[in-house]
Amino acid sequence: MKKFLTIMLILSFILLALAGCSSSTKTNVDAGNAQVPEKKDAKVRTIRAGIGLTETHPEYKALIKWKQLVEEKTKGAIKVEAYPSGQMGDDRTMTENLQMGTLEVTIPSTAPMVNFVKDFAVYDIPFLFANSKVADAVLDGPVGQQLLDELPAANLVGLAYWENGFRNLTNSKHPVASVDDFKGLKIRTMENKIHLEVFRSLGANPTPMAFTELFTALQQGTVDGQENPLVTIYNSKFYEVQKYVSMTNHVYSPFVFLMSKKFWDASTPEEQKIFVDAAKEARDYERKLIRDGNDQYRQDLIDKGMKFTDITPEVHQQLVEKSSPAVEKFIGDGADKLISTDIYNKVKAAVKEAEAQNK
Numbered sequence: 001m002k003k004f005l006t007i008m009l010i011l012s013f014i015l016l017a018l019a020g021c022s023s024s025t026k027t028n029v030d031a032g033n034a035q036v037p038e039k040k041d042a043k044v045r046t047i048r049a050g051i052g053l054t055e056t057h058p059e060y061k062a063l064i065k066w067k068q069l070v071e072e073k074t075k076g077a078i079k080v081e082a083y084p085s086g087q088m089g090d091d092r093t094m095t096e097n098l099q100m101g102t103l104e105v106t107i108p109s110t111a112p113m114v115n116f117v118k119d120f121a122v123y124d125i126p127f128l129f130a131n132s133k134v135a136d137a138v139l140d141g142p143v144g145q146q147l148l149d150e151l152p153a154a155n156l157v158g159l160a161y162w163e164n165g166f167r168n169l170t171n172s173k174h175p176v177a178s179v180d181d182f183k184g185l186k187i188r189t190m191e192n193k194i195h196l197e198v199f200r201s202l203g204a205n206p207t208p209m210a211f212t213e214l215f216t217a218l219q220q221g222t223v224d225g226q227e228n229p230l231v232t233i234y235n236s237k238f239y240e241v242q243k244y245v246s247m248t249n250h251v252y253s254p255f256v257f258l259m260s261k262k263f264w265d266a267s268t269p270e271e272q273k274i275f276v277d278a279a280k281e282a283r284d285y286e287r288k289l290i291r292d293g294n295d296q297y298r299q300d301l302i303d304k305g306m307k308f309t310d311i312t313p314e315v316h317q318q319l320v321e322k323s324s325p326a327v328e329k330f331i332g333d334g335a336d337k338l339i340s341t342d343i344y345n346k347v348k349a350a351v352k353e354a355e356a357q358n359k
């Protein structure tokens with residue numbers, strides 16, 4: 001009898017313990033109805049995003065916005081790690097790493113992209129966009145998308161165009177107010193044949209170089225000058241190694257938000273839509289940050305001791321005429337060309353339409 005009672009007592013303890021567990025599971029289920037239960041066992045996927053510019057630059061601030069949007073909308077299923085200041089390499093290296101799937105996101109200038117998709121060279125045509133309204137209309141329109149659609153063939157996915165900005169010349173030697181003033185200046189350019197040819201046509205002595213090497217090259221005098229938007233000249237502290245700024249505005253430089261095709265293909269359609277929508281929302285934020293800040297960047301650079309030279313309409317016209325032939329030899333459909341006839345004609349037509357609408 002005693003033995004029977006002991007067994008019954010043990011059994012009742014076991015039953016009570018089991019009931020306790022199910023009620024805690026039940027509680028979880030109730031709690032689950034009030035909020036999306038965190039997928040404790042689901043594997044969190046990580047996006048490593050590298051850029052060349054500093055964490056003070058609007059490009060990085062917009063990348064953090066993209067990170068917040070993606071982490072929030074994927075409810076923690078995806079985590080984004082942001083690496084500024086070229087920690088993950090220069091634009092070309094980071095883009096190659098996306099192709100190999102060893103990095104998930106980078107946002108380079110379109111200029112070095114010609115090494116992956118030649119047609120991106122169309123954006124290096126000097127004086128192509130008269131202002132940012134025309135730039136936005138072309139980049140965010142059909143021909144801009146047609147160029148992004150060429151990226152998957154290179155194992156890349158383009159989500160949106162962000163703003164690098166209108167490029168201006170800086171140097172350590174003397175003010176540049178006329179075409180003649182370019183003569184003999186050793187100018188660093190991005191790794192892009194059109195940029196090289198344009199500066200040769202102006203009489204300068206250009207050297208292609210990754211952005212990550214630029215500050216040291218300016219500091220050591222390996223090159224006399226470079227060209228970048230005011231926002232970059234300020235945030236990369238070029239005022240410490242450069243004296244003169246010439247407001248040439250010689251080309252509008254876009255960034256392109258790139259994702260590795262390997263990561264894109266492994267994502268669901270819902271996640272892909274989140275990536276694109278967030279890249280467009282962060283794009284608008286980034287463009288506004290730069291444009292609202294341009295006058296202040298100029299004043300900040302003057303306060304840091306830089307001397308500004310504005311380019312007269314006459315000199316602007318001379319720069320246009322002098323640099324145009326350098327571009328013409330890269331347009332066409334031969335293997336030695338960069339910009340296909342189709343893309344060139346479509347971009348020129350889109351520019352014309354945008355200019356007419358923005359009159």
Ligand code: TK8
Nearest residue numbers: 052053091108109190211
């Ligand atoms: C930063 C570069 C930079 C570009 C250059 O990674 O290389 O001069 O203008 O913004 O993309």
